[in-house]
Each structure stands twice: as C-alpha cells, then as structure tokens.
Amino acid sequence: MFHLFRSLVPALLVSPLLMAADEGTKGADLTKSKGDTANSETPDLKGWVRRTDPAMEKWRDNRFGCFIHFGTYSILGGQWNGKEVPGAAEWIKVGGRIPSAEYDKLVKQFTLENFDAKKWAADIRRMGAKYVIITTKHHDGFCLWDSKLTDYDIGSSPTKHAVLKELADAVRAEGMDMYFYYSIIDWHHPDYRAADPKTPEDQAAYARYLEFMKGQLKELLTDFGDIKGLWFDGRWDASYKNHPDIGKGLEAWLRELKPGIVLGDRVRAYDSFADYNSGYERKLPKTQPLLDWEACMTIPENSWGYHKTWSGVGRKTPKTLLEMLVRSAAMSGNFVLNIGPKGDGSFNEKDVERMEPIGVWMKSNGASIYGTEGLALTLPAGTYATRKDDKVFIHAFQWPETDKLPVKGLPGKIKSCTLMTKDGAKSIRFEGETLLDLPLTAPDVLDSVFTLEIEK
Numbered sequence: 001m002f003h004l005f006r007s008l009v010p011a012l013l014v015s016p017l018l019m020a021a022d023e024g025t026k027g028a029d030l031t032k033s034k035g036d037t038a039n040s041e042t043p044d045l046k047g048w049v050r051r052t053d054p055a056m057e058k059w060r061d062n063r064f065g066c067f068i069h070f071g072t073y074s075i076l077g078g079q080w081n082g083k084e085v086p087g088a089a090e091w092i093k094v095g096g097r098i099p100s101a102e103y104d105k106l107v108k109q110f111t112l113e114n115f116d117a118k119k120w121a122a123d124i125r126r127m128g129a130k131y132v133i134i135t136t137k138h139h140d141g142f143c144l145w146d147s148k149l150t151d152y153d154i155g156s157s158p159t160k161h162a163v164l165k166e167l168a169d170a171v172r173a174e175g176m177d178m179y180f181y182y183s184i185i186d187w188h189h190p191d192y193r194a195a196d197p198k199t200p201e202d203q204a205a206y207a208r209y210l211e212f213m214k215g216q217l218k219e220l221l222t223d224f225g226d227i228k229g230l231w232f233d234g235r236w237d238a239s240y241k242n243h244p245d246i247g248k249g250l251e252a253w254l255r256e257l258k259p260g261i262v263l264g265d266r267v268r269a270y271d272s273f274a275d276y277n278s279g280y281e282r283k284l285p286k287t288q289p290l291l292d293w294e295a296c297m298t299i300p301e302n303s304w305g306y307h308k309t310w311s312g313v314g315r316k317t318p319k320t321l322l323e324m325l326v327r328s329a330a331m332s333g334n335f336v337l338n339i340g341p342k343g344d345g346s347f348n349e350k351d352v353e354r355m356e357p358i359g360v361w362m363k364s365n366g367a368s369i370y371g372t373e374g375l376a377l378t379l380p381a382g383t384y385a386t387r388k389d390d391k392v393f394i395h396a397f398q399w400p401e402t403d404k405l406p407v408k409g410l411p412g413k414i415k416s417c418t419l420m421t422k423d424g425a426k427s428i429r430f431e432g433e434t435l436l437d438l439p440l441t442a443p444d445v446l447d448s449v450f451t452l453e454i455e456k
C-alpha cells in the first residue's frame with residue numbers, strides 16, 4: 001500500500017497539468033526536486049576533519065534536538081478543497097497543484113491567535129530537547145521573519161507576533177540552543193533557478209538569487225541573537241549541485257560572519273562534508289558512521305508540516321521514537337524529532353502525545369543520553385549501549401526473557417550496577433559481565449536503563 005503511494009506521488013508531480021497550473025514558479029521547476037540522500041555509510045571521509053572546539057562539542061553533547069516545520073502551509077494541514085492531498089503537508093503547493101495566486105493568499109490568514117513562543121519553548125524543553133531548529137524559509141519561499149529583502153513574509157501577515165525573534169529568545173531562556181533551517185530552493189522568488197543556468201539571463205538571475213540568499217542569511221545571523229548554526233535543505237537542484245564552489249563559498253562566508261557556527265553538510269553539494277553529515281532524513285544509519293552525524297525524523301511517515309488527517313502509514317509511537325533517539329546516541333549521533341504546529345500557532349495534540357512521555361523518560365534517564373557516545377557491546381536484540389566517562393548505560397527496549405542479562409565487551413570490570421525504577425535507582429547484582437536477579441517485568445514501559453560504573 002505504502003509503496004504504491006510512493007510510486008504514485010512522483011508520477012503525479014511530473015504531470016504537465018502541474019507545470020501549466022503555476023505561472024509563478026517559472027524558474028523553479030517543481031518536478032525536479034528529488035530530495036536528499038545520505039552521503040555516507042562509506043569509509044571515504046573526503047578529507048573531513050573532526051571539529052573539537054567548544055561550539056561543536058556542545059552540539060555533540062546536546063544529542064537530542066527538536067525540529068519545527070511552520071509556515072503558511074500549516075494553515076491547510078494537508079488538505080486542499082476539502083480533500084487530503086497525498087504527500088508531505090509542507091509540499092502541498094506542489095502536491096495539491098495550488099496556483100501561486102491562491103497559495104499566496106494564505107499569508108493573509110496567518111493570524112497566529114494561539115501562538116505563544118514561551119509555551120513552545122517550555123514544552124520542547126520538557127520533552128528533553130537541547131536544541132531547536134525551525135524552518136525560517138521552506139521551499140515555498142515564505143519567510144517566517146520580517147525580511148527587508150522580500151514582502152513574501154510574516155511582515156505581510158496580520159499577526160502581531162515576531163515568531164523567530166520571540167522563539168529564539170524563549171528557546172535560549174529555557175537553556176536550549178537555537179538553530180535555523182533555510183531552504184536553498186525557492187518556489188516563489190523569480191530569480192531562483194532549479195535547472196543549471198545556461199543562458200546569460202538565467203545566470204544573471206541565479207547570481208541575483210544567491211545574493212538575495214546571502215542577504216537573508218545575514219539577517220538571520222544578525223537580528224536574532226546567538227544562533228548556533230544553520231540547517232540547509234534543498235541542495236539537490238542542478239543549479240546548486242553542479243557547482244560545488246557555490247556551497248563552499250557560502251560556507252566560508254558564513255564562517256567569517258559567525259565564527260564557531262555549526263553547519264550541516266547540506267550547505268555543500270554532496271562532494272564533501274561540512275561539520276557533520278545531515279543526510280539521514282527519516283532514517284538512521286545502519287552502523288556507526290565515521291564522522292559526526294545527525295538524523296531528523298517525522299512522526300507521520302512523511303509529513304513535516306502539520307497534517308490534520310494523514311491516512312497513510314500511522315504515526316510513530318513514543319517508544320519507536322525514543323528507540324531511534326537511543327540508537328542514534330548508541331552510534332554517537334544526534335537525533336532531531338520533528339513537530340508540525342497548527343496554523344493558529346498551537347501544537348498538534350498528536351505531537352504532544354509523543355513529546356510528553358518522551359519528556360518523562362528523559363527527566364529520569366537524561367544522563368544516559370546527553371554527552372554520551374556509542375559503545376559497541378555484544379547485546380541481546382532491542383538493547384543498546386551508551387557511555388560517558390566511567391559510566392556505561394544499557395538501554396533495554398526489549399526486556400530480557402530470563403532474569404539474566406549478559407553484557408559482553410565492556411571496557412573494564414563492573415564496579416557497581418543500578419537499574420532506574422519509578423522509585424529511583426535500585427542496586428542490581430552482577431557476576432563478571434552478567435547482570436543477575438532482574439525483576440520479572442521491565443520497570444519502564446519505554447526503555448529501562450542500567451547504569452554500570454566501570455573500573456578505570
């Protein structure tokens with residue numbers, strides 16, 4: 001069923017009807033967007049050098065981030081003319097073949113009567129995330145801040161809220177780091193080109209677009225306080241991908257503008273990595289990559305923006321999402337969970353139902369995630385290991401079927417072992433590398449964590 005859906009959607013997108021429907025996207029050939037694919041799982045690091053400065057160490061220590069997809073598409077919630085549009089809700093302009101004249105009217109409906117940046121930040125902090133990445137501009141080109149370089153922005157909407165400014169301040173007030181997502185693709189800007197520009201006119205237009213983009217990025221890094229990094233998207237169009245010097249030049253310019261900035265490798269054109277591999281979209285690596293990496297994950301199968309109904313494959317459970325976070329930490333990577341707030345500015349209850357239990361777990365077990373790295377042990381299925389200093393954390397998503405748990409390959413002898421329960425950490429007996437006399441049932445319905453202190 002799902003595979004059928006997947007093969008149908010691109011077919012729908014190459015329809016000549018779509019091409020004819022939208023005059024406003026001349027330069028941006030919407031059918032050409034193939035999406036990003038992870039760059040690695042290859043031992044070829046392409047000259048990548050591991051950063052060890054404090055900004056990058058902080059990025060690593062954070063381990064858990066929250067992505068927010070928010071824009072005028074959030075008003076539609078995946079529906080157009082009363083019908084669910086197949087595909088991701090933030091792609092609805094394409095999937096629903098909505099003409100620009102219609103789509104652009106959404107700006108006037110962006111009232112955000114229920115937006116509260118402090119509540120967003122507090123809820124995200126309670127989930128246990130240490131950093132937030134928000135879509136400042138997605139492929140549709142709508143800007144979530146009042147940019148001097150375009151009127152296709154929140155400044156033209158009825159809302160009083162300065163969403164980015166309010167959110168960046170609230171996120172920092174909650175002790176989290178603020179990151180900005182920015183799409184290189186722009187379905188709205190007349191100078192954007194998806195195809196490799198060949199004529200002098202197209203080349204001049206695309207050069208103007210790149211300057212526009214730099215101007216916008218400068219606003220984003222200047223007017224919103226300390227922004228820790230940028231998360232680029234949309235590097236796959238030929239105009240960008242075929243000219244790796246553009247990305248490299250942009251990156252050098254950004255590093256000069258903001259020393260210490262953390263940049264995912266989507267700023268580059270697949271030819272090499274920036275600070276980390278950000279290509280793991282809706283998937284995790286199979287084995288631990290050799291370089292820093294981050295996975296980003298949706299709750300529905302494939303929608304980042306708010307989706308009212310989503311009749312495709314169901315939404316992931318808190319346990320599935322938490323297991324992805326733990327598996328990421330166990331492979332020394334970061335995990336970013338996406339939420340899609342509603343057009344009125346309130347959170348989607350379906351997202352909150354997942355954020356809350358993850359937050360409860362993180363509150364008791366955060367030490368087994370933050371600042372940890374992966375550790376390759378021989379463990380039963382559904383069991384993973386992270387480590388920090390002299391502590392090893394064993395995560396049991398699947399509770400052992402006997403009262404013993406063998407833990408093979410520890411870096412030293414076990415000095416002590418505890419198991420986190422509702423009444424706090426309980427001491428666990430062990431012999432050599434085997435944990436003994438385990439309770440009959442898992443103390444935590446999501447992930448029960450053993451903390452092993454290892455002799456140095």
Ligand code: H79
Pocket residue numbers: 009010013033034035036086087088090091095233281296302304
């Ligand atoms: O912002 C999120 C996505 O919208 C963006 N990257 C993440 C972080 C992204 N852009 N493109 N892609 C992901 C991959 C392309 C998917 C597509 Fe489709 C398949 C475009 C057309 C067919 C999914 C299904 C989106 C629309 C229909």
